Structure formats: structure tokens, C-alpha cells
Amino acid sequence: MIRIENVSFARGGTEILRDVSLELPSGGVTAIVGPNGAGKSTLLSLIGRLQPLQAGRITVGGHAVDSTPGAELAKVLAILRQDNGVASRLRVRELVAFGRFPHSRGRLSNEDRAHVAASLAAFGLDAFAERFVETLSGGQRQRALIAMAFCQDTPCLLLDEPLNNLDMFHARDLMRRLRAAADERGRTVVAVLHDINHAAAYADRIVAMKDGRVVADGPPAELMTPETLERVFGHRIRVTTIDGRPVALHHL
Amino acid sequence: MTAIAARLTRPGFAAGGALALLFVVSLVVGVGDVSLSRLTHDPEAWRLVFASRLPRTLAAVLAGAGLAVAGLVMQALARNRFVEPTTAGTDQSAAAGVLLMTLLWPSSSLPVKTAGAAAAALAGTSVFLAVAHRLPPNQPFLVPLFGLIYGAVLGSAAMFVAWQADLIQFFEIWTRGEFSGVLRGRYELLWLSAAMVALAWWAADRLTILSLGRDVSIGLGLDYQAMMRLGLVIVSVVSALTVVVVGMIPFVGLVAPNLVTRALGDDLRRAAPWTAFVGAALTLGCDILGRIVRYPYEIPVGTILGAVGAALFLWLLFGRRA
Numbered sequence: 001m002i003r004i005e006n007v008s009f010a011r012g013g014t015e016i017l018r019d020v021s022l023e024l025p026s027g028g029v030t031a032i033v034g035p036n037g038a039g040k041s042t043l044l045s046l047i048g049r050l051q052p053l054q055a056g057r058i059t060v061g062g063h064a065v066d067s068t069p070g071a072e073l074a075k076v077l078a079i080l081r082q083d084n085g086v087a088s089r090l091r092v093r094e095l096v097a098f099g100r101f102p103h104s105r106g107r108l109s110n111e112d113r114a115h116v117a118a119s120l121a122a123f124g125l126d127a128f129a130e131r132f133v134e135t136l137s138g139g140q141r142q143r144a145l146i147a148m149a150f151c152q153d154t155p156c157l158l159l160d161e162p163l164n165n166l167d168m169f170h171a172r173d174l175m176r177r178l179r180a181a182a183d184e185r186g187r188t189v190v191a192v193l194h195d196i197n198h199a200a201a202y203a204d205r206i207v208a209m210k211d212g213r214v215v216a217d218g219p220p221a222e223l224m225t226p227e228t229l230e231r232v233f234g235h236r237i238r239v240t241t242i243d244g245r246p247v248a249l250h251h252l
Numbered sequence: 253m254t255a256i257a258a259r260l261t262r263p264g265f266a267a268g269g270a271l272a273l274l275f276v277v278s279l280v281v282g283v284g285d286v287s288l289s290r291l292t293h294d295p296e297a298w299r300l301v302f303a304s305r306l307p308r309t310l311a312a313v314l315a316g317a318g319l320a321v322a323g324l325v326m327q328a329l330a331r332n333r334f335v336e337p338t339t340a341g342t343d344q345s346a347a348a349g350v351l352l353m354t355l356l357w358p359s360s361s362l363p364v365k366t367a368g369a370a371a372a373a374l375a376g377t378s379v380f381l382a383v384a385h386r387l388p389p390n391q392p393f394l395v396p397l398f399g400l401i402y403g404a405v406l407g408s409a410a411m412f413v414a415w416q417a418d419l420i421q422f423f424e425i426w427t428r429g430e431f432s433g434v435l436r437g438r439y440e441l442l443w444l445s446a447a448m449v450a451l452a453w454w455a456a457d458r459l460t461i462l463s464l465g466r467d468v469s470i471g472l473g474l475d476y477q478a479m480m481r482l483g484l485v486i487v488s489v490v491s492a493l494t495v496v497v498v499g500m501i502p503f504v505g506l507v508a509p510n511l512v513t514r515a516l517g518d519d520l521r522r523a524a525p526w527t528a529f530v531g532a533a534l535t536l537g538c539d540i541l542g543r544i545v546r547y548p549y550e551i552p553v554g555t556i557l558g559a560v561g562a563a564l565f566l567w568l569l570f571g572r573r574a
Contacts, residue, residue: 070474
């Protein structure tokens with residue numbers, strides 16, 4: 001369970017988050033959507049303790065993110081940042097294996113190796129496993145980084161725009177894996193998504209942000225209305241239903 | 253598993269053999285006659301070996317291995333392949349540090365002066381890294397460029413002070429790497445740099461994670477600041493030791509890590525031992541070369557490495573793409 005209480009954040013005199021409070025129960029997929037500059041990534045990085053809290057309080061699984069030792073939190077939450085400029089000469093297998101570091105502290109057990117092998121297979125990386133990360137395409141690199149986060153095997157998984165650079169096949173595949181991680185393993189997944197339809201199709205809940213505030217919050221069926229979407233994104237969006245699922249025709 | 257072991261050990265044995273060969277050559281090459289035949293009957297030759305040749309050879313191996321690993325660590329800290337202690341202000345800071353110790357506390361012992369140099373190197377490198385991390389990551393050449401300018405400014409400032417204090421001759425000793433003055437009793441501090449190499453090896457996994465950036469490091473539960481400090485200590489202590497004992501040696505910290513990581517990758521656990529090896533062989537080889545080229549005169553190892561290292565580095569930049 002992730003609990004966010006009255007979190008505000010400012011950088012260089014600009015308010016990025018204004019008094020955000022949210023409670024995300026254990027298990028399930030939550031999508032955070034919103035226009036550019038809404039504060040989505042900042043909120044995610046605060047939950048993932050990548051930036052210091054300025055005001056308010058965040059706990060993940062009962063651990064306060066600003067006071068729990070980093071090594072302990074690394075077993076509770078994994079975070080994938082946007083624009084990971086990882087142009088490293090690490091082999092994909094080595095990179096993914098570093099996802100096990102919080103558990104292995106550098107000495108891979110057989111269980112760790114099994115996790116690595118499973119993650120490589122799950123994200124279609126077997127063929128690249130011995131290649132250097134710097135030689136991969138953007139989408140392949142993104143998959144390697146996602147595999148690394150999965151491999152950390154934490155109850156809570158935070159992903160900042162995980163669909164970046166992914167083709168349609170791998171984008172759909174990732175969303176299905178997130179869904180399965182929540183349904184079968186009870187993991188709590190929070191993902192910042194740009195594509196509202198991916199959010200609607202796979203998330204249990206959509207949190208819409210704008211100007212540093214949560215402006216809408218609810219299950220996809222409730223949130224996917226022309227009125228709400230216009231309030232969040234600023235233009236009129238037709239919403240239709242296909243096979244009982246709401247689909248926004250945002251590109252028309 | 254056995255296949256991997258075979259693959260790893262064959263080059264391992266070859267490299268070990270090459271270094272051992274260089275080691276023996278280094279013991280017999282020089283102005284004093286220490287040919288193998290003379291060693292069989294002349295105790296005077298053995299005295300020369302133990303007083304001068306062996307210390308000199310060990311100094312080259314220790315300094316080379318230390319500098320190469322310091323370069324590797326520094327490249328992980330700066331997240332840039334083109335930095336090394338001699339071109340990013342670390343060595344210049346160390347030289348300034350030992351200069352200040354000499355000025356303010358002339359009677360201090362060599363270890364104390366080295367400690368002063370290490371402290372200055374630590375401060376100078378911290379400033380470099382603080383700036384390097386603020387430079388845009390999509391322009392990788394800004395970091396070494398800044399390092400060159402920063403190092404040159406520090407070096408010039410130190411040289412000005414040395415000139416004012418009439419210590420230019422000392423300053424030259426610290427800034428120009430040379431092994432000819434190495435005698436028993438004058439190089440033993442360099443063993444500390446072997447300890448730093450061991451420290452880097454011990455922390456190899458965490459240093460590799462550090463090279464993936466702050467966010468990944470924190471995400472994997474690393475104490476980012478503490479690891480940064482550990483890396484800084486390794487780089488600064490090795491640099492200070494070499495500056496004080498033998499003088500600045502360029503390019504080893506740049507060329508050796510790049511040669512190794514191009515083939516083996518950035519995983520320090522795998523790359524660090526090989527980097528130490530290549531650095532030791534490169535430094536010792538260049539020192540031997542410096543003794544032969546103008547025999548019976550000597551060319552300082554720093555000069556030889558400047559030429560050899562620059563050629564190797566150009567080859568790394570423009571040679572075959574991996």
C-alpha cells in the first residue's frame with residue numbers, strides 16, 4: 001500500500017506538486033495520466049525516494065520513504081525512470097542481474113539467476129543477453145531496463161512512461177505483464193502513461209493530474225468521459241465503447 | 253562452466269606470462285650491467301638488483317596498476333570514458349597539495365606530505381565531479397574538455413606558487429613521472445596503491461552500479477553519496493601516491509581502462525583485474541623503452557607514455573569500431 005499525504009514540491013520557485021494526497025491499496029495497476037508538466041514524474045520520483053520530500057509524507061508498505069534505509073526500501077519498491085541515459089558497456093544479462101543487487105548484494109544465488117533468466121525471457125531479451133547495452137536500439141534498451149526493474153521482484157513497482165520507445169507488440173505485451181503481475185502475484189504497479197487507452201484497458205484505476213494536483217481519480221469506466229478528459233487534457237475527446245471497454249479517440 | 257574457465261584462464265596465463273617477462277627484462281635492462289651471466293657469480297650485481305632494479309620495477313608495476321584502476325573508477329564516477337586523474341585536476345591538485353605541505357611544513361615526512369597531497373586531490377576531484385555531473389550528458393566531450401581546462405588552471409596556479417617560492421625544481425619532480433630515482437626505501441608507499449586496487453575490486457559491483465547514474469543507484473538501495481566518497485578516496489589516494497613518489501604519469505588511466513572495457517565491458521568485477529594488469533604492463537613496458545631508446549641515457553616514463561599513450565588513444569578513438 002502506498003500512502004501519500006499532503007505532498008507539495010517546488011523547484012526553482014515553481015510549484016510542481018500542490019498538496020497531493022492519494023492512497024493506493026496493495027495489488028492492482030494504477031495509471032497516472034495528465035498533460036506535460038502536470039507533476040506525474042515528480043510524484044513518482046518522490047514515491048521512489050529519488051528526490052527529497054519537501055512537505056508531506058509518503059509511506060510504501062508502511063515504510064516512510066524519507067527515513068527508511070535505502071537498502072531496505074530497495075526490497076520494497078523498484079522504480080524505472082524516464083530517459084535512462086544508460087549507454088553502458090554492460091551486457092544485457094549483467095544489467096538485468098543488477099536488479100537482483102538488493103537481494104544478492106553482488107553474489108548471485110541460484111534463485112537470483114532464475115529471476116534473471118525469467119526476466120530476460122519475459123521481455124524477449126534472450127537473443128541480446130550477451131550484447132552491450134550501448135549497442136541496442138531504444139526500444140530494446142527500454143525492455144532491458146524494464147526487465148531489470150521486474151527482476152528486483154519488489155511488492156511495489158513504479159514505472160515512468162514504460163511504453164517509451166516500445167513498438168505496438170511490446171507495448172501491449174508489457175501492459176499484459178503488468179496486469180499479470182498484479183493479478184497473479186499481488187504486486188502494486190504504478191505507471192505514468194501517456195496513452196490513455198492503454199491506461200483504460202489495463203489499469204484498475206486512473207489518477208489524472210494537472211498543474212500539480214489530482215483532478216480526477218477513479219476506475220477507467222468512470223474517468224473516461226469526454227467531460228473529464230477535456231478537463232484534464234484541454235480538448236474535446238470522443239469516447240466510444242469497444243467490447244465493453246471505453247476507448248478515447250484522442251487523435252481525431 | 254569449464255569452458256568459461258578455460259576461456260578466462262588462457263588469456264590470463266598469457267597476460268601473466270607477458271608481465272613476468274617484462275618484469276625480468278626490467279631487472280636486467282639499464283646502465284649498470286646486470287646481465288644474467290653476471291648474476292651467476294657477481295654478488296655486486298645482486299646488490300644492484302635489490303637496491304635499484306627491483307624497487308624500480310615494483311614501483312612501475314604498482315603505479316601502473318593503481319593509475320589504471322584509478323582511471324577506471326574515475327570513469328565510473330564521472331560516467332564518462334574520457335576522463336582520468338591526470339587530465340581532470342586530480343594530479344594537479346595533488347601536486348598543489350604536496351607543494352603547500354613543502355611550503356608550510358617543510359620538515360614533514362613523506363607519508364605526511366602524501367596525506368596532504370591526497371586531501372588536496374580529494375578536494376580538487378570533488379569539484380571536478382560536481383561540475384561534471386551538471387554538464388549535459390548528451391555531450392560527452394564537454395566533461396573531458398572541462399577537465400583539461402580545470403586541470404591546466406590548477407596546474408598553472410600551483411606552478412606560479414612554486415616559481416614564487418623558488419620550488420620549481422621540486423615541482424618538476426612531482427609533475428614529470430620518472431622511475432630512475434626509485435631506490436629501496438623510497439618507493440614502499442606505493443604498496444598502498446595496491447591496497448586501493450583491492451578496495452576497488454571489493455566494491456566493484458557497487459562502483460558499476462554507480463556508473464549507471466544516481467537514480468539507478470538509489471533505486472537499487474545504494475548509499476549513493478557514500479559510494480561516491482569511496483570512489484573519490486580510491487582515485488585521490490592513488491594519484492597522490494604516484495605524484496609524490498614518482499611524479500605524474502599520463503595516459504595510463506585513460507588507455508588501460510578503455511582497452512579493457514572495449515573488450516570486456518563496464519562490469520568492474522570483470523574489468524578491474526585486467527585493467528590493473530594492462531596498466532602495469534603498459535607502464536613497465538614504457539619505462540623499459542625509456543631506458544633503451546637513448547641508451548645509456550634515459551627518457552622519463554611520462555614522456556614515453558605521452559607518445560605511446562596518445563597513439564593508443566587515437567587508435568581507440570578512430571580505429572576499428574567494436
